[in-house]
Amino acid sequence: MVSKNWIKRKELSPSEIDDFSKKHNFDKFLSELLLERDLTDDAKIEDFLHADIGALQDPFGLHDMDKALEIIDQAVESNSKIAIYGDYDADGVTSTSIMKLTLKKLGIDPIFYIPDRFKDGYGPNLSVYKFLAEQNIDLLITVDNGVSGKDEIKYLKDQGIKVIVTDHHDLPKELPEADAIVHPTIPDSEYVCPYLSGAGVAFKIADALLGDDALEFIDLAAIGTVADSVPLLGENRVIVTEGLKRMSENNHVGLSELIKKCKLKPNNMSEEDIGFKIAPRINALGRLANASSAVELLTTGDTGFAKEIVDETEDINKERQGIVADVYDAAQAQVEAQKDNGVLVLSGIDWHQGILGIVASRVVEQTHKPTLVLQMVAGSGIYKGSGRSPEGFNLFEALDSYRDLFVAFGGHAQACGFSVAEDKLSELTEKLQQEPDKQDFDYQGSIKEIFDLDLNVSDLDFDLIKSISNLAPFGMGNPKPVIKLKNVNLTQIQSIGKDGTHLKTKVTSNNNQVDAIGFGMYQKGKEISTNICDVYGELGINEWAGRKNLQLMLDDFEVSSEAKKMTQLQSIYLDYRDKRIAPSILDKFDSVVFFNETYLEAVKRHDSSAKLVMYDQSCDGENILIYDRPHNIDLFKEFIKQNKTLHTALYFHTDLNSRYLTPDMSKMKVLLKYLYAHQNIAENDMQTVADYLKIQKSDVDFYLKVFFELDFVKIVNGFVEKANASKQRELIESPTYLKRLKRNDVEKILIESDFGSLLSWMSDYDCHS
Incomplete structure (x- = not known):
């Protein structure tokens, strides 16, 4: 991998987050x-978090929308013959379906044409346009394509056929002379949401024609929007959010049957359900068969017919998955053979043309290298292929440098399609190896991820x-x-x-x-x-x-480097904190280390053969056991900084029954107030005070010692009296209070933490790495 x-993504301070x-x-x-x-702006936050139907924009903000509606209205009034020309992917199929259903609501039953990936190719096709002209159409509406069809559209115009282009793809240098071009990024009239999908543009036309009734098609627009990987920002968020909500309304029996087949819940759909379940099945039809059946599925009102298409779609999708897996596996030998190449060119005689782009994408993910996957067209001497590239490498720019080697070529920075003669392939492969250096693209480097x-x-x-x-x-x-x-x-x-x-x-x-x-x-x-x-x-x-x-x-x-260090520490340090240690176990260590002389003297009585040493003696190169816990965490830090042991068992024994608790400020105030109010309390009466105030006697003794050290109280003839403190005092000025805090650190870090967290803390100080 x-x-x-x-x-x-962005480094933020805790205070920035807390203030926000x-x-x-x-x-x-x-x-x-x-x-x-x-x-950070209130209005932007509101729009982003609450992408509801009220945020849909005025469809007449799109270029030529008024012209398009006028042409469609005239066609409806004159009962003109209308054809819709779409595309074979999920965005093109949903665009076509939306346009077809919209016109049917207006009383027109249009014909539609979805190009065949293998016969017609992508985008406007002159031979298909001629075929449609022969059907005596009066108006052609393109969806999800058409903006690059200057010559093809001119042919239709010369035949007296009106053309409305609805598209969202990158604009060519010269626009076609259509009667209307509805597109979100036309210069000087850019739409408020310039990244609409083809289905999004088709939905906006439905919105302009039908008003609220167009919401019946917003679920189809959501599918096209997610499937085409356009930015889910602005109005696209509204389309997808609202579209997902309305999938439970069963507006399209074909979509409902497809949702059932995918075992999804229509009242709880997500964009991931579209991206990983719905869209791939629709796309499979265009990859292995003809995607026209997908339009029939999304526009039919016949449940039985819809079930037949869904079953067919499921079979084709499973076939597609198998073909992709087979071709991807078959390509691995070539991937290995070209492991030193910066650009991979993978080819097969019998690889299916419809899945070459998917395989190229998987190889890019696997290798982080620009990849071309080609299939020989039987008997033609021509390879047809698809290319994909990772971020940072402009595939279109690289291939465009050798345009003369291609029979046909087109695409953009991260994806392309092309045809190349068999006798030109080796020359192309060789020349492409220069391109990573030209673009300063390090295909062997790591990928930046967020x-x-x-x-x-x-x-x-x-x-x-x-x-x-x-x-x-x-x-x-x-x-x-x-x-x-x-x-x-x-x-x-x-x-x-x-x-x-x-x-x-x-x-x-x-x-x-x-x-x-x-x-x-x-x-x-x-x-x-x-x-x-x-x-x-x-x-x-x-x-x-x-x-x-x-x-x-x-x-x-x-x-990570810290994890590597922790792994090393795991091999050195042993967790004995919950073990019961018999005296004989001590003999297994070279030295037993103590932080308190009291425990050292007690262990001496067991006549252990191990050396018994204090923490300030060297234990380099030894197998040791740390017997007790320090009162100050800094002592332990210094010990692990100085002693590069072979192995260290951490026992941290104590005779205390309860852990040190952080002093309770409210109880301290209650006790001090009580002492000030009662000036005749004997020092020996503290158990009675503790019982009355419901404070542990050990805590009362601790608080009293702190009060004494801070001159809050004094002892006169065995009685506790208020002292006349001359200045404001802080609790940490009390040695007893400060010692308790340090003991709390010991308890929290060395005793209460799990072993992984303890080692993580120790890794900042340990001398082994």
Whole structure:
């Protein structure tokens, strides 16, 4: 797996988070997440956290929307023949479906055409346009494409056919001469949400034509928006949020049947359900078959027909998954053979053209290298391929340098499609190896990754899930927060999945644990040198047999430098704190170390053969046992700084029955007030005072000694009296009080903490590393 360099999205001070939390009445986790995303303005926070239907924008803000509506109204009035030209991916399919359903509500039954990936290719196709013209259409409406079809659209215009382009893709240097171009980024008329998907643009047209009735299609717009990986910001958040809510309304029987097939709950859908369940099935139709059936599925009112298409879709999706797995596995030999190359060019004779992009994406994730995956078109001498690249490498720029080697080529920075003659492939492969250096792209370096929250396992609960979910829906531009868990243990590591490559484990720390899943991570988990790691992942809920449990979806885990140090300390230090030690056990050590002479003298009586030494004597190179606990934590720090032992057992014995408690200020005030009010209390009557005030006698004795040292009280002839203190005194001026605080540190750090936390604290001072 590629190494990752994890950095925090934004470093914030505790006071910044606390101030923001108090100002807005948010919990600290939500406050930190909002601050990291620079959401500090009240209005922006409100819009982001409450993306409701009221935030939908005026559709007439889109370029040429008024022209498009006028043309459509005229076509409806004259009962014109309208064709919709879409695309074969989930965004194109939902765009086509929205437009078809909108026109049907207006009384028009349009024809539609979804290009065949293998026969027609992507985008406007002149031969298809000629075919549509032969159908005597009066108006063509493109959805999710068309802005690059200058020549093709000119052909239709020359035939007297009107054209409305609705698209969201990057604009070419020269726009087509369509009757209307509805697009969110036309210069000088950029829409308030410039990153609408194709389905989002189609929905805005429905909104302009139908008003509130268009909300019936917002669930389809949500699918296209999530599937096309446009930023989930601004109006896109409204479309997805509202679309998910309305999936339970059963407005589209085909979608309802698809949701059932995916075993999802329509009244509790998430953007992840779309991204990982719904969209891949719709996309599978366009990859292996013709995506027209997906439009039929989303627009039919016949439940029986919908079930047939859903069953077909499920079969095709399973076939797609199998083909992807087979081609990916087959490509691994070439990946290994090209391990020294900066750009991978992988080819096969019988690889399926429809899944080349998926395989390229997986190889990029695996290797962090730009990757081209090609398939030989039988009998043509031509390879068709798809390319993908990681962030930091502009694939379009790299391939554009060798445009003369391609039969056809197009794309953008991170993805492309192309055709290349067989006899040009080796030359192209060789030339591409120069491109990483030209772009100063280090394909062997680590990937920069971002995490959001640095937490403990004990922080993970359903309240945290609720805080994080305030930022949903998640996607491009608003990624799901990644949590870092530092110096945790991976336990119960096991392989899962059909091929056993996935990791199931428990992440544990301080007697807290959370289940975790890491896709493709079992081998890495098996090979780590220690189970103490820094872990990165997204927190979610796993529901099984009616029970909900927290689950961490792992993005990465790594043995940090501190974890390596802790692993070393684990091999040196032994936890004897809860053991009962017989005198004979002491003989197994070279030396037994004491911090208190009282315990040393007591152990001498057992006639041990081990050396009995005080903490200020050297124990370098020895196997030792630390018998008792110091009264001052600094003494222990100094000992582990100076003594490079072979092994050290930590016993920390004491005869005290109860741990040291932090002094209770309220009880101290009650006692002092009582003493000032009663000037005839004998020093020997403190048990009676303790019983009356319901304060432990040992605490009363402690408080009284502190009062005496601070000149709050004095003892005169055996009676406690108020002293005439000449100045304001602080509690830490009392040696007794200060000593108690130091003992509290000892108790908290050396005794009460679990062994992992103790070693983590010791790692800052220990001399072994």
